[in-house]
Structure formats: C-alpha cells, structure tokens
Amino acid sequence: MIKQITSTQNSYIKELVLLKEKSRARKKSGLFLIEGAREIGLALKGGYHLDTILFYPELFSETDLDQLVKDSVNRIEVSKDVYQKLAHRDTTEGVLAVTKTKEHVLESITLKTENPLILVAEAPEKPGNIGALLRTADAANVDLVIIANPKTDLYNPNIIRSSVGCVFTNQIAMGSTSEIIAFLKEKQIPIYCAALQASVDYHTLDYTKSTALIVGTEATGLSQEWRDAATQNIIIPMQGEIDSMNVSVAAGILIFEAKRQRNFK
Incomplete structure (x- = not known):
C-alpha cells in the first residue's frame, strides 16, 4: 500500500517545508527537495540517492512514477494542498523527490x-x-x-x-x-x-x-x-x-x- 498524506499540518510535511525554505535544515539533515520529472531523472543519472518520492496523482500517475523510478523507493501520495505547499514552481508536474545531498570536497x-x-x-x-x-x-x-x-x-x-x-x-x-x-x-x-x-x-x-x-x-x-x-x-x-x-x-x-x-x- 502506498502511504497517503492529505494534511499540510502533517509533521513530515512540515519537515519538508523546512527543507524547501531553509539552508540550515538541508545541511543538518543531509536532504533536499527536487521538483519535476526531468530534474529527478537528471539526479538519478548523476548518481544521487532518492529517499522518498511524493506525487499528486491527478498530475503524475503511478504509471508515470514507475517509468521515472526503477528502483524501490518509498512512495507517498499527497493531496493537492500538500503538493502546492511543497512545490516551488507555479507550473509543475506533480512529483517531488526527497534526496540525499553529496559531499563536494x-x-x-x-x-x-x-x-x-x-x-x-x-x-x-x-x-x-x-x-x-x-x-x-x-x-x-x-x-x-x-x-x-x-x-x-x-x-x-x-x-x-x-x-x-x-x-x-x-x-x-x-x-x-x-x-x-x-x-x-x-x-x-x-x-x-x-x-x-x-x-x-x-x-x-x-x-x-x-x-x-x-x-x-x-x-x-x-x-x-x-x-x-x-x-x-x-x-x-x-x-x-x-x-x-x-x-x-x-x-x-x-x-x-x-x-x-x-x-x-
């Protein structure tokens, strides 16, 4: 069963909002958000590890998700309100990835x-x-x-x-x-x-x-x-x-x- 989150007050969603908005949260957790299928595809090509995929099914279906991500990744279906809370762009595709940062030394x-x-x-x-x-x-x-x-x-x-x-x-x-x-x-x-x-x-x-x-x-x-x-x-x-x-x-x-x-x- 794919987990579903419909409330913007969900504690996990609040953590993701911090990742979106605060550099300090990204550095502390070692995680960041990627928005959009093309960007997620490029991250995978670049060797980034996806922690969780969130998708709004009216814009991005489970079939689309299967085509984008071949490996087993934690998946969460979100409501329109939750997706809009997390999305950075005005026009978007309905998919976000919580991703692990890399060391750039x-x-x-x-x-x-x-x-x-x-x-x-x-x-x-x-x-x-x-x-x-x-x-x-x-x-x-x-x-x-x-x-x-x-x-x-x-x-x-x-x-x-x-x-x-x-x-x-x-x-x-x-x-x-x-x-x-x-x-x-x-x-x-x-x-x-x-x-x-x-x-x-x-x-x-x-x-x-x-x-x-x-x-x-x-x-x-x-x-x-x-x-x-x-x-x-x-x-x-x-x-x-x-x-x-x-x-x-x-x-x-x-x-x-x-x-x-x-x-x-």
Whole structure:
C-alpha cells in the first residue's frame, strides 16, 4: 500500500517545508527537495540517492512514477494542498523527490582526462547566476566546476530550477580560494583569471592543454589572491560604455573559446 498524506499540518510535511525554505535544515539533515520529472531523472543519472518520492496523482500517475523510478523507493501520495505547499514552481508536474545531498570536497574529485577544462567561480551569490554557470558548463561538457568561497547553498531550490537540473550532471567541488589554488597548482593546471589588470585578450592564448578559467562577481571581480596566482590574466574586449558583463555570459565566452580550440572535444 502506498502511504497517503492529505494534511499540510502533517509533521513530515512540515519537515519538508523546512527543507524547501531553509539552508540550515538541508545541511543538518543531509536532504533536499527536487521538483519535476526531468530534474529527478537528471539526479538519478548523476548518481544521487532518492529517499522518498511524493506525487499528486491527478498530475503524475503511478504509471508515470514507475517509468521515472526503477528502483524501490518509498512512495507517498499527497493531496493537492500538500503538493502546492511543497512545490516551488507555479507550473509543475506533480512529483517531488526527497534526496540525499553529496559531499563536494576537492579531495573526492577525479579528473578523467589528461587535459581537463575547469571552470572556477569565486563567491557567486545569485542563484540565477549559479544556475546559468552550471547550464553553460553542462552544455560544454566541462570536466569540473569549482565554487570558491560559496555564498549560497548548492541545493537552494532556485539553483536547481535555474540550472534546469544541471546541478546534478556537472562534477562540482567547493572550497576556499586558497584550497582551490593549491589544488590547481598541485595538478599543474594553468590558471587564467578574467580580470582587467595586466591582462591579454582571451582569444590570444592556448587552451588546448589543461586549463582552469576563473571568473568573479560582476560587483567586485576576482580577489587579489586569484590575480596573484594567475598564470595569465585574460580580458574579453568590450566596445560599449561599461567594463563588465554578466558572469555567466563571460564564462560562456571563455569556455566555448576553449572548446573551439579543442575542436569541441
């Protein structure tokens, strides 16, 4: 028998609301919510472990559930009110997964190619920007995304939504700037920092070997620590009145120049 929950005052539902709304609850429990069949499918593909599936049968049937989840997972049928209480999006598909978080430490990273392409973003705050960076990294099949000095919980619902589930398909690590610089230097990976100071045009360098592309926030750019550690600072020439662009756009330009030089391999 599939368990049913119809009350928004149910204690388990209240716990899930906290997972949805509070980073502290996600970190304490090691659990987070995924909304939508595509996102859940990508999480499964990325090796995430589902704890519980909740579904609203008028939008997502048991047959749909069988097709989405092949393994034995705890299933709960919920009412419309309960589903709407848990859902983050206005338009949705009627299915949610309570999922176990992963550890994103540098020590667990395995670089699977001899000449990896790595994207490092220092202290990104806006979930929309983080999601866009992850979508770009996924589109280019970047080997590793590293977030330095993270300001936002990786399992924030807005990151999951804006990344369209690419938070699950990228290999992601987090750490301090010092830790990441040490990691890159240990691996003998050249560091190319997007910065205005002492920079050369980004397209004049060779990115066919191991490459780490470093981007900072639009407001403050990269810290001095990164600029000091750079193999070379690089700049995207601009012809308008401003001297910066959206971080995800800048990252996309740099990443796809590297992919072009590598013949998109």
